[in-house]
Amino acid sequence: MGLDDRKLAVLRAIVEDYVSTQEPVGSRALVERHQLGVSPATVRNDMAVLEEEGYIRQPHTSAGRVPTDRGYRLFVDRLSRVKPLSPAERRAIERFLVGAVDLDDVVHRTVRLLAQLTRQVAVVQYPSLARSSVRHLELVPISTTRLMLVMIADTGRVEQRLVELPGPVPADDVFDLRRLVNEKLAGARLSETPPLVQALVEEVPSELRPAMTTLATVLLETLVERHEERIALAGTANLTRGGLLDFQGSLRPILEALEEEVVLLKLIGETEPSTTRVLIGDENEFDNLRAASVVSTGYGPGATIVGGLGVLGPTRMDYPGTIATVRAVARYVGELLAQN
Amino acid sequence: MGLDDRKLAVLRAIVEDYVSTQEPVGSRALVERHQLGVSPATVRNDMAVLEEEGYIRQPHTSAGRVPTDRGYRLFVDRLSRVKPLSPAERRAIERFLVGAVDLDDVVHRTVRLLAQLTRQVAVVQYPSLARSSVRHLELVPISTTRLMLVMIADTGRVEQRLVELPGPVPADDVFDLRRLVNEKLAGARLSETPPLVQALVEEVPSELRPAMTTLATVLLETLVERHEERIALAGTANLTRGGLLDFQGSLRPILEALEEEVVLLKLIGETEPSTTRVLIGDENEFDNLRAASVVSTGYGPGATIVGGLGVLGPTRMDYPGTIATVRAVARYVGELLAQN
């Protein structure tokens, strides 16, 4: 059980070397590249203990050692030192994000930036509707029996839906509907709208009742149930970095997982606020992603969190660097959002 | 030069066999699996000619033959028979597309459907703004100096942009701006708006002039220059089908190309109307896609074309089947759009 300082140092050295060389690391190489102050034989003894405890393993009998998921976990929790961003990286972040023109633009730039800086697959969740408030609802007549409903949230998100009315509704009535809906809902948190919408249907003058009823249905669907979350993805080509060694030879399961919004949301959807979350290997719940790690965090204007972002890569990844980058990008995006 | 009927039949047989088995096909196997009515030796002579003409080649001296890009081209142009969709496929298409609730939904369902049916990477271009008309422009005040501009196109697309006004504009003025802008632009084709916007700025009452000027800038940017085209993608996991044999061992270049919207647009952006376009191997202009083929076509309500869709896969693909599917899906989507 007892892992003295040197054993921890050995584990750290193994992780660092393996991450950078991608090859199992042996005892001799270790003492050469790090100042451990002991001989290879001693290191071997330490390694035997580390292996017994499940922190490292040998791919085959006569090979060096490789960290296990558990080893990475220990490394991340206790051994990694914060790696400050290089000035070049800071500059890249700033340069990349100025000039963003609307929310879509911000999200797209962010996700590309993250992919580029970390050289991994980047995922950015649009500001969650659940955490947004209604800024304005617009009703645009398409024909006498059709409306386009446009919802603008305070986070900048815009959602639209076609509303098929039960019968023709004159322009004046549409005007009234718009006013009523906005009076009641503007400023409300999305998550609090259902009772308000319900109340609306009941309060509305009887001639507007049928139209309002269908409108309410669509509203609830749009605001609460459907779509809800959107996601942007970039850098899938980075999966091919490191040949086929990572991901045990097949990108198939990874690519499949990346196509599922639900999966991505679970991965980067923020849970505890403002912490950076690291999921290593089989710590995440999806079989397809057993060979991958995810580093994610929440972002938002000021202290509030409106969405998550993160990256996905091989378990053999540069955790300190990636964590630093993810955090930095999240902070910058938050500042950017605060300006709007 | 002269390719008699039998030689063409041989080529067709080679393509069909290679597509289904993924292995170089030899003369004996050919006569066994197809009723060519001649001996292997004869087929070998024909093969020699086909090879000389560049339609097939041998991976190595003692192997069977494999079609070249040129061979596929000839096959697609002259040898493939139309493959009718199976009833199951027809049903899948219908089932998949009913219940789509707005444009985003239509596009997403379509792209997933295409990927699923063809088992390849599917790409769907949103209805091109260039081919859309303005249905309505909405101005939503965010603060006294900020507006959210929302443009709704007749194709269902909705674009939004934040407008930073040069100074505070009272609500009444916003109201006027909205009316003016809609009077002038509603119904106009997007491509025809620039002069109209220009005229607007000049005609507007002087107290609205500064606001209208910035608004005009943003309008032009939104309507004509920026974003312009959007794209949906699905089925990247299908790239891993067929092991690493397709795409000469590395998905890297393919994945990189798929991340570039510009590339995708060039590939599936429709050129001549209503034709199905097939780009085989190096016929397309991107080095990264030398090992891939693209089947694409335009779609739109009725006879007009508003966007493109298609699939990307290995040159060794089932062209007749893929072409049939792409066409069918495009037709259904067109019908769906016509209903709105």
Add this chain to the structure above:
DNA sequence: ACTGGCACTCGTTACAGTCGAGTGCCAGGA
């Protein structure tokens, strides 16, 4: 508690040999 030394394991590489699919070519026949 650490170290040098040593036997051992086992994946990697190189090389030789066999097998067999597939070819090109030629001489003979319809």
Add this chain to the structure above:
DNA sequence: TCCTGGCACTCGACTGTAACGAGTGCCAGT
């Protein structure tokens, strides 16, 4: 003239063997 059977040849795929070497575990010595 065109097709066919036959035959020698090529060359990749596979198999078996041997040498190599990185790395280990263990033990005796300091």
